[in-house]
Amino acid sequence: MKCIAVALTGLTLALSVPVASAEAPATPNLKEWNIPWDNTRPRDPWVGPGENTIWFVGQAGDYVATLNPETGDLKRYRLDPGTGPHNVIADKRGAFYAGNQAEHIGLLDPESGEIRKFKLEGEGPKDVHTMAFDANGDIFFTEQGGNRIGWLDVDQYDYRMFNVETEWARPYGLVVSKGSRPWVALFGTNKLATVDARGEIHEVALPREGARPRRLDITDDDQVWYVDYAEGYLGRFDIDSGEIQEWPVPGGTDAYPYAMALDDQGRPWFVETGPSPNRLIGFDPQSESFSEPATIPSGGGTVRHMVFDPETRSLWFGTDTNTVVRATLR
Template identity: 25%
Template sequence: MFIRISLLVLLAAAGCTERDNRSPDIALTGVVSSPQEQLMEGVVVILRGVDKSLLTAVTSDATGQFSLRRERLNAGTYEVTVRAAGYELSSAQQVVITQDRPSSIELSLQAVTDPLRLASHLTSLDWVKSFPGSKAEKDLLVRNMVNCGFCHSLERIARSGYNAEQFTQVIQRMHTYETDHASADRIQIVRHPLPLKDFIWYGRKATDIAEYLATVNLSQGQSTWDYPLKTLPRPSGEGTNATVTVYPIPRQPSVIHDLDVDSKGNVWYGNTGWDFIGKLDPRSGEFSEWPAPNFLPEPEEGLSRIVGVQDIQVDGTDTVWVGIGGNKHAAFSPETETWQTFDLPVIWKNPFLGPVRAGEKGLWATGITSIPEGGIRHEHAFRLDIESGEVGEGIMLFDDKPFPTDPDRVGQLNYCYMMDQDAAGNFLCTAPEASSIARSDGEGNVRLVPTPTPNAYPRRGYRDNNNGFWFTEFFADNVAVINLDNDEITEYPLQPRHISPYYARPDRNGKIWISSTGSDRLLRLDPETGKVVKYLMPVEYDARKVVVDNSADRITVWLPNKNQGQLIRIEVAE
């Protein structure tokens, strides 16, 4: 066996396989093997410069090979780690990259059999797959515990020793957090604890969730779990063909909910944990940041005034539109480094904004115009003319629409999440609780187009060049497109169950890029064939947005990594 592995390693290192690593543009070549699998496909190889924070990663192919181009790896000494659930390096590894010739490295992995060590390899989706329980119990878990994943993975829960009563108290405490503006290291408390009696958490009884969690953790005094730990398959085929760069935000701890890319390839992001926006120049790796306005009122005693900005949209002139706190729109001029604000006739403004593509003149957003009455929120959509600064008359969205009917979610209300506009400039948004796409015609009349799958919970997405709006169905594990010419919706299933797709974004080749919550995988759908490629990221990630940089010479996708305060770039050769 040892002779066979060594021979394969030598052949791969010599370039006698599919991937040609002899180009002068290559800075590093390598091969990954283990006694258990011999040459290993789908191992994420991660390089970090000594005393640096930037991560660069690639994935080994079917022959165990990997390579990194010189344009993504400067000369220097790098620490080498891997991500492959169930495996770890046999020993610590470093490699020296030189300017004049490619470096090479052989990575030997060993299997991890100790459950307490293996547990740290699992993603949240791996934990869901590992937990015992019925389909109904796991649906309950995922649809609510995803809110925990907004701050940390399910490993914390699985390793805990809490009983059901203690878990209920933890859920009560977590419910006081502003989840979009929080991470495990940056907490903002925005509401007082609700009474534990009959406590409803995101439409479900908190006690039901707590009782289930106490059956899957270490609350019975055991030292390990009484069920096997399962992991998703590693990437394969096209899923190994990506170079990933992870840029940590200088201001830490930070929460990065959204980003966008300007015409020059600069990445603009909102710091959702602090009142700042920032810019990354990927060519130099240089970060800049500017303080952002916040018009939220001071809170009552004992609560935090929410700080941090959410959505970022860069328009066709490279003006940066920012979802700030309060009832105003804000635009930042990169040329003058100044802010301009625009009043909206609302008492609460949705922190998300519709995109404004080149040639479009209207920025859509929504807000509540008067104090809610019962289940009526009085949410209206408003169009801001970005040239004149005029705000159009509000469009009533849900006041005359039926209340949500999901039997598993109690007391939920209609609202808009992701906004966009059709080719004629008319408003649309995802309406998660109504499981619909809300659309306005040119006269301000609003209709709800229901998803074919009931209670699918449409989340976020983007309109393509063919007047189709792509969006995710968070609870149904689908990605879908609505033809805005005829309201027909086509759904594409994603696997495995509970992969929880969040944002869908088309690229220039018609492929659809999809972030998922809890799997640490970025997905790419080919609508013509239905084929889905999965790319495993080198870090745990929670991405609320997907942006494609159309100025790049290759397919380049950017993700905001909310919980870790990072920007992630994924590059794939066309």
């Protein structure tokens, strides 16, 4: 394993919090849908395929479900008790869910309701956490307790597992670049990680030892954006140059930024989960300005993951207050 240590000279740290300006992203419009299955922690929405189809999972309710945002109609597919789904991604083959507690990835057929289970192998925890498609439609995934990054060839049912060398690194949020290279936030330490074409893991050490990156996203030109949950920073890592820039988020050290995603202009959006209600905030890299916070009407509890839909220019996320939220950008 190669460890990429980023020197302090490669770090630009904004010491003061940029305030909202004319160039800052406009505050989005938020719409919430109450989920009638109480206390089930709806989370990790996924857009499509098809029109008016938003997938999500009930982590505490053992289900995969769809929402039609035009009609408000909901459809629930029950999973085995104790599945503990964390994440869902979908394409024309169906909806893949992360069976976090039951140690598998499941493929749900929306028409029949049938489920194909890809069981994980090996010693230790096999707690599938976050998944993302690569360019071929295969799946990279993280195991937080297992301390591994995995890859699943869906057609061949073939796994490759990559052990993270740093102990208790807690591989968490994951995204895949256009070149089908995974990037992972190692929530148990102050590092990001990636897997190269040879299957070697490379770790990127963030300059602050107290940093704990939790979610991340990547631009088409290989800029990795991440949120530091522990100390309240938004950061950007340039893969080519190794430069890291960071900005303290408006909520400060008690902000606990968690869910994040990039919009179609390359602007990061994130949710501060420390304040109650939780706050959705955008950032413009050109002006280095944050938007005015948008408070989540139900409070949010904790917003854990977020995706951007370019067709409607909307962010989607679930909340611990049992809602699914669309934030339409202006």
